[in-house]
Amino acid sequence: MLLRSAALCFVRTASTNSTPFIFRRIPNMTTTVTLDSLKSSDTALPNIVQSLSNQVLADESKADDLVWETWNSLFAVVAKTPREEQGRLVNFVDLLRKSPVKNAAGQEVTVEGGALWADLPTFGWVARDLWNWGKMTSPLRSPQSTGA
Secondary structure: OHHHHHHHOEEEOOOOOOOOEEEOOOOOOOHHHHHHHHHOOOOOHHHHHHHHHHHHHHOHHHHHHHHHHHHHHHHHHHHHOOHHHOHHHHHHHHHHHOOOOEOOOOOEOEEOOEEOOOOOOOHHHHHHHHHHHOOOOOOOOOHHHHOO
């Protein structure tokens, strides 16, 4: 899994930038653009969820990559959103989990054995990779207490 995340989602940089990793978009996917609209209340959450589901249904063979990119994009949005403004993000994840995706054959789409989006497949893996190799501040500590 480490190899997959390194190959698909991150590029190690040699810069002294405060962010040691740069997010690399997977070609032909628009998840980053879709989730950027989470920042604005102008876009209805059901529209964002439907857009993600439509991307999966457009090419089920890329569902794993789309889910991986979705979680990375979500964490990027969360990192840029002040804690007191994250209610919309929580509502988004709640709505996403309640939105089953069925293919043309009427079967629920699965990723890594879990129902998309209900089981949040690979969510924990992405969180682990970001916590282990990306720069994330603990929600329990302020940047001042970490010296960041």
